Amino acid sequence: MTANMSEEDRRSALLVRDAMERTVAELPSSLDLVPAAVAQGRRRKARARLALAAGIACVAGAVVFGSLTLPAGGDTPTTVRPATSGTPSPHESVKEPEPYRTPVHVEPTSDDERAVAQLPPAERKRRAQFQQQAAVLLDELLPDTVGLIRPVDLAVSRYQAETKDGKVFPVIFSVRPSGDGSGARPCPSAALAVKGGSCAQATLPGGIKATSLSTVADSTGTTATEVHFSYGHSDVVLGVVPDAKARASAPVTNEELLAAVADSRFLELVRYADEHPMEKKQISVAGG
Amino acid sequence: MPENGRGSEAPQVSQAPESFEAFALASQRRLYRTAYLLCGDPDSARDLTQTTLAKLFQHWRRASAADHIEAYARTVLARTYLAERRRRLRDLLAHARPGPRPAPDHTDLRVTLMSALAGLPPRARAMVVLRYWEDQSVESVAELLKCSESTVKSQCSRSLAKLRAQLGEAHIYATGS
Numbered sequence: 240m241t242a243n244m245s246e247e248d249r250r251s252a253l254l255v256r257d258a259m260e261r262t263v264a265e266l267p268s269s270l271d272l273v274p275a276a277v278a279q280g281r282r283r284k285a286r287a288r289l290a291l292a293a294g295i296a297c298v299a300g301a302v303v304f305g306s307l308t309l310p311a312g313g314d315t316p317t318t319v320r321p322a323t324s325g326t327p328s329p330h331e332s333v334k335e336p337e338p339y340r341t342p343v344h345v346e347p348t349s350d351d352e353r354a355v356a357q358l359p360p361a362e363r364k365r366r367a368q369f370q371q372q373a374a375v376l377l378d379e380l381l382p383d384t385v386g387l388i389r390p391v392d393l394a395v396s397r398y399q400a401e402t403k404d405g406k407v408f409p410v411i412f413s414v415r416p417s418g419d420g421s422g423a424r425p426c427p428s429a430a431l432a433v434k435g436g437s438c439a440q441a442t443l444p445g446g447i448k449a450t451s452l453s454t455v456a457d458s459t460g461t462t463a464t465e466v467h468f469s470y471g472h473s474d475v476v477l478g479v480v481p482d483a484k485a486r487a488s489a490p491v492t493n494e495e496l497l498a499a500v501a502d503s504r505f506l507e508l509v510r511y512a513d514e515h516p517m518e519k520k521q522i523s524v525a526g527g
Numbered sequence: 528m529p530e531n532g533r534g535s536e537a538p539q540v541s542q543a544p545e546s547f548e549a550f551a552l553a554s555q556r557r558l559y560r561t562a563y564l565l566c567g568d569p570d571s572a573r574d575l576t577q578t579t580l581a582k583l584f585q586h587w588r589r590a591s592a593a594d595h596i597e598a599y600a601r602t603v604l605a606r607t608y609l610a611e612r613r614r615r616l617r618d619l620l621a622h623a624r625p626g627p628r629p630a631p632d633h634t635d636l637r638v639t640l641m642s643a644l645a646g647l648p649p650r651a652r653a654m655v656v657l658r659y660w661e662d663q664s665v666e667s668v669a670e671l672l673k674c675s676e677s678t679v680k681s682q683c684s685r686s687l688a689k690l691r692a693q694l695g696e697a698h699i700y701a702t703g704s
Contacts, residue, residue, distance in 0.1 A: 251687040252659050255640075258694055259660050262637045263560040266569065270559055272577045273551045279577060280547075280584025287585070441570070498574065503614040 278383070286379065340374045342367070342392040343399045351519070352393040366395045366517050373412055373508055374398055377477075380499035384490035385410070385479060395517045400479070406487050409480040411465070414512035416520040417474040424450045424467050436462070439493035443468065443501045451493035456481065462488035466496040471513035475500070547587045550596065551580050558604055564656045565608045567641045575611065579604045601661060602671050605653050609672075612649035636694075643693040651686045658683050 244252065345352065355363070370390030377398065378388045386402035388410055396413035426438035436454045443449050449468035456463065465478030477500055479489035499505060558579060562572035582603050583590045593599040644652050653672060657663045658679070669676045
């Protein structure tokens with residue numbers, strides 16, 4: 240390591256190396272990242288296959304479309320149309336994701352849902368695209384045990400995850416304007432411990448403090464897990480709610496939720512929602 | 528000082544291992560330590576190590592066929608770290624929220640080292656860790672980070688001077704010399 244170095248650099252290198260050895264010696268000796276890495280690796284493989292399949296489908300579609308629409312030559316008059324609308328989309332930063340998740344339809348029952356149903360088509364489309372992108376990303380970031388995540392129409396903050404064995408977990412992803420910086424909550428450790436809950440806190444990129452709470456419902460004994468933090472002028476909540484019918488707890492830990500919200504792609508979605516709000520400025524309805 | 532300070536703490540897997548699990552079990556602690564020096568905090572180091580192992584799992588056929596699988600893993604780790612830092616930098620620029628920086632006026636060696644390393648740009652930090660912790664040659668570091676050998680030499684020399692200036696007092700305190 241120290242060959243061909245000046246005497247000063249050699250001494251500095253030895254000093255740095257010694258400090259590094261002392262520093263890492265303080266790290267915990269027990270570590271088992273293999274199961275989580277295997278699970279993450281499997282998801283990466285699945286995504287890569289999906290992307291490849293989507294790419295092949297797009298190319299095949301383009302070839303078929305081109306063969307049907309391109310003129311075969313000759314003097315046949317054709318009309319040249321613009322490739323896209325001249326008006327840019329109001330949400331260019333949120334791109335349509337490749338896999339489409341069929342939304343879960345709900346009949347409007349509350350005033351909020353009726354109001355959403357009456358929104359202009361362009362705004363509804365913008366929200367639907369945001370939800371599509373969020374559903375696909377959450378599917379990637381949350382553990383497989385949560386199941387396939389689909390948006391719920393008429394409620395931009397609501398999603399639904401369904402596992403292969405039929406469990407249904409409501410998922411909340413809310414970016415609600417508030418501006419009072421109350422998104423991150425302190426850990427009520429004593430109260431949580433009594434009820435069997437837990438709490439964890441983390442600092443997200445950009446120095447954002449986030450708090451994740453697992454709380455036990457008194458009636459069913461199942462656990463819900465939610466992470467809260469402030470971003471820009473919004474309060475952000477990402478949560479997984481138990482399947483009340485199956486009496487199944489949310490299959491996600493505080494640490495897994497905190498890892499999900501720390502992902503830069505997730506924060507990019509939050510940034511978009513903060514800059515282009517889709518929820519009302521109120522706090523009383525959780526996750527709504 | 529031994530040429531490779533990591534030799535006694537983790538088995539070296541120089542031959543292609545039988546399975547990903549065998550390699551990961553043998554290598555995770557060493558990768559975690561390097562990741563810790565790169566990231567500066569245990570949680571980020573854990574994430575970086577896990578992502579590195581996940582990438583190796585994803586491309587295990589190619590990885591296990593490499594001549595030096597450890598070097599392959601080290602390359603994945605360093606490049607994942609740099610890619611992550613680039614993403615974070617974009618986030619920071621987009622949503623800058625100035626916060627208090629840790630005060631450097633203490634003599635705890637670990638905190639001083641981490642503070643000193645944090646003062647280096649990510650690429651320079653990767654060079655220092657690869658060169659002085661992983662014992663990689665200038666040529667290897669240059670190849671891994673896709674830059675010239677002279678860049679590695681000059682960056683390492685500058686970084687060493689900065690680290691020495693900050694570490695000197697803390698190190699004397701820690702060693703009692």
